[in-house]
Structures are given as structure tokens and as C-alpha cells.
Amino acid sequence: MGHALIDLFVAPSPGELGDECTLDDHCSGINHTLCRSGFCQCQRGYKRSMGKCPMKLIDEDCEDDVDCKVPGSHCDPSSKTCSCDLGRMSNVNHNYCIWRKVQDKCVLHEDCNASMKNSFCSSDYNICSCVIGNIPSVDLAKCHPHDDIGDIVKTVLYIVAISVLIITNIFLVMMFTKILRNLETQRDFYDHSKVGSQCTSNIDCYAAITNSHCHNASCDCNLGHYDDHNGTQCIRRVLNDTCTEATDCNSVIPEAICNDEDLCDCPLAYEWTEYWDACRKRVIGSFCQEDEECFSAVEFSHCDNRTSECDCTEAFMPNGNNTICLVRPTMPPFVQIPPDRGPTCNPNSSTDDCASYNDSRCLTIGLQSYCVCQPGYGRRSSQDPCVRVISYEASIVLNRINRKYDVGNLTFEDDLHDVTSKQFQELATRLELNGIATSLLSSDMRMTYIESHVMSFDPFLPWGIRVNAVINFEFNETALLHNINQTQSVFESFLSGSQGELGNSGMYVPESYTDHLLIEDLDECNSSRWMTLHNCDVEAVCLNFVGTFSCICHLEYKDISSNVIYPGRSCKARTVPSILLNLEYTFRSASCTNGVCETPWGMVLGALGSIFGLLFIMLVIEVVYRTREMSRIIDRTVLKCVLREEKVKLRRKTILSQKRRKENRGMKKSVSFTASTKVSGSVDALASIEGSAIIIIKYKLNVAYVNFLTETPDTNNSTGQGIDNLALDITDEILQAKDTPGEKRSSSSTEGGVDNLAIDITDET
Known part of the structure; x- marks a missing residue:
């Protein structure tokens, strides 16, 4: 179960063009594809051909520049076709835009001048030519200012002649004349030398034609060069130039080949340089279109169709210079702490299956029901008794999770809204035991920590989830000292030492932990949660306190709870004076707006007046009763006095009668x-x-x-x-x-x- 959540991020099996899809990953079977309108289609800039998506070429239809992927190209707004940028022209295969050179075809002067300074488009031949006073470079890629050799020599000789005119005027004149003759003769010979001209040595050729040599008594271009069709220049080959054999290319471009189309090209393991004058071996991050282009250069690599760059496969990672794919180390395996749910029960049973467990109730968690503690109670394990607890609410944001090889983004799934789903139960168990419990058990709060319960998950943008959980501590003097602020500090301290990992759950809290972790008092009286957090009678009012709650029966009900310490758990209807009911109604009628409650003082004063009136009537009755009772006491006292007096008289008569008796x-x-x-x-x-x-x-x-x-x-x-x-x-x-x-x-x-x-x-x- 440890890797169950990681499966949420594994892409489905790749699809083909035209297959139904919901995500772009569903179309990864073909390079340069996306999921559009529920079907796998080619990306913009690519066209559908033979079940694949090759790149659009020059002169093919387009809507905007995004559709033109050929380097140096754009979408012509007038013709709605891919065209090369100013100063560039398409190659033979229409898959590259090369810079124009001297003698390349053109239409406007800008076609030439944008790639070569001092050039223009000749209207006679519609080819690029150098302006007067400039000559093309050897590779015809530039126009250099023309240096007249004769003028230079004359200038030099003139300066020399002036400097030594006084000493050797005649000698200098003779030498100067001789030099001029030699130069004129040599220049006439060079001006008439072309490719194919007769020669006796190499100097006869390369003195007039750069990169040429004398071969079989005629001037010929060196290997890797070709003549400019006029025989006046030998141009160095670049990629995409024509060739007949491999040496025509690799003699000047290392690793180059002559492909099946008789063009100089780079092998699959190599890529073209910016100026098409070299083949550079592909590395991780190089541009690619097919997987073969990457793994032929770097083993265990492939072409990522999302970025069109070479990348190592999932089980490998690039080295420092991106030339090798090394075996990627795996993340430590996640080990789930087994949950201890306790004995199972049947919530629909006619008998209480949890009666033998004190302070327990039957609660359905996922697809199974268990005997759990009553609200306000908790236990560390199923073998421990339920004890009274202090409860706090924790709100924690998580945005990353350990995957097999690295740490990836944590995304919210719709199943996490359903508390009965497998994803909810697995993630909740992972956070309760491996996350929250591990964090608190490693702190000073380990002696009072009891348990935690995940109540819900919410999405957190741009990615991540927000966890809402209940944390229970044992209700004693030690726990009372652990206030909300201390609990917050314990979590922040743990996250700082674990680089944001919550316990050993393999899930991470974003930096700035204070903004993404909040501990506050739990409102047990809030009935919006999936699990009831209080056990007040339906005819009782739930009162929330910091860390706990209490219940009070309504005034018209009598509290018959079995334990006086926990009132309001069982209420029974009783007869009460109507004035008390009116008083309760008065206080219940208080209205609250924006968190501020206003008491209806008129009703309160009326109720108080009724109470004082009743007390006055009772006082009058008590005074009358006391007066009558006092009168009776006085009458009895007087009667006793009379009787005593009569008794004395009677005794006197008795004494007198005794005397008479004798007589x-x-x-x-x-x-x-x-x-x-x-x-x-x-x-x-x-x-x-x-x-x-x-x-x-x-x-x-x-x-x-x-x-x-x-x-x-x-x-x-x-x-x-x-x-x-x-x-x-x-x-x-x-x-x-x-x-x-x-x-x-x-x-x-x-x-x-x-x-x-x-x-x-x-x-x-």
C-alpha cells in the first residue's frame, strides 16, 4: 500500500493518432502529438503523414509563425505558407533555411544584403553579387573590399623610390621597371587561370583559385570543395550541399556523411551546428525529432515529445556534462505503519456490538465499521481504554510526494472528496500514522499524544492538497500546558529539521511553514463534517470550549445523563413554568449579524418584570401566612397561662378537700x-x-x-x-x-x- 498513491501519477498506455484521449500523456505513442477535442492529433507545426507527425516544410500551408518549425522560417501572411526569413533560402529538401551566398538566387536586394554586407541582387541574373569594389570570400558567404595588387605594389615602390631617390635614383628606376613587368606577366596568367585550366604545379592553381590544386595537368578543387560553376572559385562544402561520396563531406566536416539524397548530412547521433559547417554529437538536451536520434548518441535516452529534446529514460539520469545517462538512484521505499482500527461492528445490528467496550460507539470508516471511542474520548491502540481528550484542529498544505526516483508534484484527485474511497482511506492512514503521529511522538508531547483523524482533503492551487485533521491529547495537567501555540511550534521545528517532510510520510509541506500549517481549536459543535465530533442529545445545546465541549439540555427538558460530569448526553421532556420557557425563547431570539449578537432588550425587560411580579405575589402570601401563624402561637401561649393558673387553684382546692375529708x-x-x-x-x-x-x-x-x-x-x-x-x-x-x-x-x-x-x-x- 506504500506505493498506492504513486500510481496516481503514472501515465496510461500511449495511444495512436485518432485515438480517443483526455490528457496529452494518452497520446505519447507518437512524437509531436497532443490531445485535442478528445482525440490524439499532431501538434501545431507538424502534419499528419503515414501515421506520424513530421515537421512542416518550407512552402507548406500555415496559419501563423507557430506552424513553421523550420529554423529561420516564418509564416508569410500573404501566401499563408512557411517561408524563409529575409536573407535565407530553402535547401533542396525544403527542411532548412540556409543563409544566402554569392551567386544564390534572389528577388530583392534585401535577400542578399540581409545575409552579406556589400552585396545586392543582380537584376540581370537574379543572383546575389558583390557591389563594385568588393569581391566574394572563398566560401562565397561574404563580400570583402577588393585590394588591387598592382596599386599596392606601386604605392610601396613609390614610397621606397622617394626615400632612396637621392642615393640610387637610376637603380631604383631599373628595379621598379623590372618588377612591374614581372607583376604584369603574373597577373595576366592568374587572371586567365580557372578550374580545369592547364597547370604544371599546384601553385599555378591555388595562386589564382583558393582551395585548388593541380591534378592531371589541370586545376581542380580540393577534396570537400566544389567550383562555383564559373570555375573561378572553389567553395567549401557545408551541410546540405550536394555530394557523390562521403569524402566530399567528411573531408571538411568531420563525422559528416553523404546521404541517400546525395547531400551532406550528419549521422543520427549528431546534430547540425548553427552555421551548418560541423556535426556535433548529440547530448541530453539536444534538439530531436525521433528517439533513434537520441539513443544512438547517448545510451538509455529518448526524445521527449513535449520538449523535442533528448532526455534520459525514467530509470536513468544525466551526468554532469549531459553525455551519459547514469542509473538513477531510487528513493527510500515508503513503509506504511499498519493501522489499528480495533474490533469491527455492525451499525445495523439490534444489539450494541460495542457495549463491552467502555465509552465506544460503532462508526463506519471507508467500507468497514469499527468500535471507536465516543466524541471527547480517544485511545492510542485498540487494546487501551478510551480516555478523555483535548482536541485541536490542524490544517496542513502538502504539495510534493516521494516517487520512485525523485520528488514530484502532488496533485489532487476527485476521489479524495469521497471519504469511503480507497484513495481517501490510504492517504488518510498515511498522514495519521506516518505523518502527524511520527512528528508528535518525536517531541515533548509524546506522553500526552493519543491519536489523530483526517476529516477531509481540499485542492490547493497551483498544485497540492490541504489536509484537515483532528489531533487528540490526553486530558490531564500536562496536556493543558500544551497549548495551541506550542503544538504549532513543535510541527514547525520538525519540518525545519526534515526539509519539509511531514514525519516519515514521504509528503512535503511548502516552504514558509507558518503560512502552510495552522493549529487552532477544534469546534466539536460544527456539524458540517462527515464524522460527528460531539454526542450531545438532540434536545441539548452543544457548547464549544478550547480543547473540548459540553452539552446543556433545553429548559423544557430534564438532564437524565448517567454521568453528572458529562451533562446533556440524555435529555427527557418535563413541565416547566411558561415564564421560564418565555425567558429561554427571549435569549434564543437574539439575532447575530457579522459575528455581533444583539439582544432584544424589550423582551428581556418584559420577562424580568414577569419574574419580579411573581416574586412579589409570593412575598405577600408569605407575609399573610406568617401573620396567621404568629396569631396562633400567641393564642396558645395565653391558653397555657390560663391553664396553669387554674391548675394552681385546683391544687389549692385539693388541699382544702383533704381537710374536709377528715371531717x-x-x-x-x-x-x-x-x-x-x-x-x-x-x-x-x-x-x-x-x-x-x-x-x-x-x-x-x-x-x-x-x-x-x-x-x-x-x-x-x-x-x-x-x-x-x-x-x-x-x-x-x-x-x-x-x-x-x-x-x-x-x-x-x-x-x-x-x-x-x-x-x-x-x-x-
Whole structure:
């Protein structure tokens, strides 16, 4: 999988002319072709012929100068044909534009003067000729000023004669005359010497004709030269001149040959020089049209049809002077760290496959689903438990990638938009493990680093990709010290030491790392990503904080989350006062424009007024309740005071009754049994019955009173006194029953009832 991404940059199989295509590389099977309108076609300046694209020649159709590839040519706007530039003319094969020479055909004076100074186009013969006072050079490529030998000699002799006139006037005159005669004779001979003229020695020829010699008693041009058809000059051959054998060419042009068209030419391994006077061996970077022209000169080379230059094949590289293709060293092989995704799961299962893994959920990554940690949690490996994390977001630009032999440009593919595609998963794994993890594990943050996740890829122009990733650190005191700026510094320091390589991923960040790498807080509440980064309930609000997030249930919902440390994970509907709902609606209605939120203060003040009104009503109710309660307390206090006073009076009466009992002991015996017996039963009933005890005692007292009247037929005085004694006895019995130790007493309310009973009995009596 390490070289999977490199395959993205390998060109498809080459096509032929007329084949369908989408890229220029699809047409690399034929030189000088491009992909136009979905088909492989010849480039401009080349024509289709015999399944190939040879270069357009002189006098062939063109639209502009781009269509004319012959050196020194242009597109004639009037005739719309490729023509040679001013001062040049086409060779026999119409594939080169050579400079005009003396005696070459012409039409205008500029045709000659542009290539040779002091020349013009003769109207008689329409050929280039030198102006008067100039003569052509040996190779007919220039017109030199003419030097008259006789004039020079005369001038020299005249000067000499003047200088020695006084001493040897007669001698100088004789010598001068003799010299003139010899010069005239020699000049007459030379002026009549031509190629083919009779001769006896080489001097008879080359004295008059440069580059000539005497051969078989006649003047002939040297090897590699030819006469100018007038026999007056021997012109040195250049490339593209006519020939009959190889020596006609290579005698003056090393390595030249006489081709099948009887023209001097360079072998395939050589190229023409600028002035066509030499053959130079091709090197890497030389102009070419066919692959044979390159690999015949440099082994393991070919002709690059995009640049029309010789270049080494993919597995080779040129040496320092571009004369040899050396074996190209390969880049270190990329080794992918195997991903540890954890146990697989079925997201459509009726049971939770991840229930046995704490704080886990089932998430689909690519084409497979795995048990991963809940949002806000992470783990280093599938064997480790999920721990709480601090999360940052990283935006990293990558523009180069290691290929087999070199580092090439990284281009964005459309498949990287699809998180389920193979390209996305392979590149994401490469960056998560070999890139981000390797960079952080080699720093001081290795103890708190947990994991990273690539969220998306975006294109970066002119070439490259932008990686958007989440980086998780363990939530502890050490991690809290690693702020965003420190994380940014760690990445920049690593990139500076690795020449821009992110970890050991074989992918590179452009220079000026600060502009192409950004670490910032992760907004877990942003729902635009393919993977949800928070687990708030649908009825809760997600709140983003630096490094983490929190959740809060809506006011009309109750938080029933299992862990109070992480609220808002589970919300249940509840009934709340309408005023609170209105308050929540008020704050939710705040509008935000350009990042500035404006609160509707009218609605806020209305809600606050409603709250204060409710509080005032509750305060009034509380005051009324407190007033009534205080009145009851006062009434109870007064009643207790009255009862205590009555109790004191009753005890006084008891003491008085004891004294009277001694005086009336006889009468007490007659009624004590009946009264005391019944009253004792009443006292026992009083211990268990509080509300109805008084009524029962009063009833039994009346019975005792009736019995007393029927059994004691005394006088009125004795009867009244007996009744008083009976009341005192009953009261005394009640008080004794109340104060008897060991008896089961009732509450304080029962004691109060006994006191009241005693008072009532006394009153009844």
C-alpha cells in the first residue's frame, strides 16, 4: 500500500493518432502529438503523414509563425505558407533555411544584403553579387573590399623610390621597371587561370583559385570543395550541399556523411551546428525529432515529445556534462505503519456490538465499521481504554510526494472528496500514522499524544492538497500546558529539521511553514463534517470550549445523563413554568449579524418584570401566612397561662378537700366506692382517649350523682355538702391517677386534657 498513491501519477498506455484521449500523456505513442477535442492529433507545426507527425516544410500551408518549425522560417501572411526569413533560402529538401551566398538566387536586394554586407541582387541574373569594389570570400558567404595588387605594389615602390631617390635614383628606376613587368606577366596568367585550366604545379592553381590544386595537368578543387560553376572559385562544402561520396563531406566536416539524397548530412547521433559547417554529437538536451536520434548518441535516452529534446529514460539520469545517462538512484521505499482500527461492528445490528467496550460507539470508516471511542474520548491502540481528550484542529498544505526516483508534484484527485474511497482511506492512514503521529511522538508531547483523524482533503492551487485533521491529547495537567501555540511550534521545528517532510510520510509541506500549517481549536459543535465530533442529545445545546465541549439540555427538558460530569448526553421532556420557557425563547431570539449578537432588550425587560411580579405575589402570601401563624402561637401561649393558673387553684382546692375529708369521713365511705370506682374507670379511659374522655367522664359523673341522690336521703345541707365532697374526691382521684408513678402517660396534649377534665368536673359539681 506504500506505493498506492504513486500510481496516481503514472501515465496510461500511449495511444495512436485518432485515438480517443483526455490528457496529452494518452497520446505519447507518437512524437509531436497532443490531445485535442478528445482525440490524439499532431501538434501545431507538424502534419499528419503515414501515421506520424513530421515537421512542416518550407512552402507548406500555415496559419501563423507557430506552424513553421523550420529554423529561420516564418509564416508569410500573404501566401499563408512557411517561408524563409529575409536573407535565407530553402535547401533542396525544403527542411532548412540556409543563409544566402554569392551567386544564390534572389528577388530583392534585401535577400542578399540581409545575409552579406556589400552585396545586392543582380537584376540581370537574379543572383546575389558583390557591389563594385568588393569581391566574394572563398566560401562565397561574404563580400570583402577588393585590394588591387598592382596599386599596392606601386604605392610601396613609390614610397621606397622617394626615400632612396637621392642615393640610387637610376637603380631604383631599373628595379621598379623590372618588377612591374614581372607583376604584369603574373597577373595576366592568374587572371586567365580557372578550374580545369592547364597547370604544371599546384601553385599555378591555388595562386589564382583558393582551395585548388593541380591534378592531371589541370586545376581542380580540393577534396570537400566544389567550383562555383564559373570555375573561378572553389567553395567549401557545408551541410546540405550536394555530394557523390562521403569524402566530399567528411573531408571538411568531420563525422559528416553523404546521404541517400546525395547531400551532406550528419549521422543520427549528431546534430547540425548553427552555421551548418560541423556535426556535433548529440547530448541530453539536444534538439530531436525521433528517439533513434537520441539513443544512438547517448545510451538509455529518448526524445521527449513535449520538449523535442533528448532526455534520459525514467530509470536513468544525466551526468554532469549531459553525455551519459547514469542509473538513477531510487528513493527510500515508503513503509506504511499498519493501522489499528480495533474490533469491527455492525451499525445495523439490534444489539450494541460495542457495549463491552467502555465509552465506544460503532462508526463506519471507508467500507468497514469499527468500535471507536465516543466524541471527547480517544485511545492510542485498540487494546487501551478510551480516555478523555483535548482536541485541536490542524490544517496542513502538502504539495510534493516521494516517487520512485525523485520528488514530484502532488496533485489532487476527485476521489479524495469521497471519504469511503480507497484513495481517501490510504492517504488518510498515511498522514495519521506516518505523518502527524511520527512528528508528535518525536517531541515533548509524546506522553500526552493519543491519536489523530483526517476529516477531509481540499485542492490547493497551483498544485497540492490541504489536509484537515483532528489531533487528540490526553486530558490531564500536562496536556493543558500544551497549548495551541506550542503544538504549532513543535510541527514547525520538525519540518525545519526534515526539509519539509511531514514525519516519515514521504509528503512535503511548502516552504514558509507558518503560512502552510495552522493549529487552532477544534469546534466539536460544527456539524458540517462527515464524522460527528460531539454526542450531545438532540434536545441539548452543544457548547464549544478550547480543547473540548459540553452539552446543556433545553429548559423544557430534564438532564437524565448517567454521568453528572458529562451533562446533556440524555435529555427527557418535563413541565416547566411558561415564564421560564418565555425567558429561554427571549435569549434564543437574539439575532447575530457579522459575528455581533444583539439582544432584544424589550423582551428581556418584559420577562424580568414577569419574574419580579411573581416574586412579589409570593412575598405577600408569605407575609399573610406568617401573620396567621404568629396569631396562633400567641393564642396558645395565653391558653397555657390560663391553664396553669387554674391548675394552681385546683391544687389549692385539693388541699382544702383533704381537710374536709377528715371531717366527713363517714359520708365519704358511703359514696366513695361508687364514685371512685366509676371515676377510676374514667381515668383509665382518659389515658387512651383524648378527645372523647371529657364527655365520658361527665356522663359517668352524672350517673354517680343520681345514685348519690337516691341512696342518701339526707337534708338539703347534707346533700349539698356531699356533692361538694364528691367533686373534690373525683378531682383528687383524677390528679392522683395523673401523678401516679409507673402509669403509662400520654403526650403533653393528654396532660392538658386531664387538667381541663379536672376543671370541668369541678364546674359540673
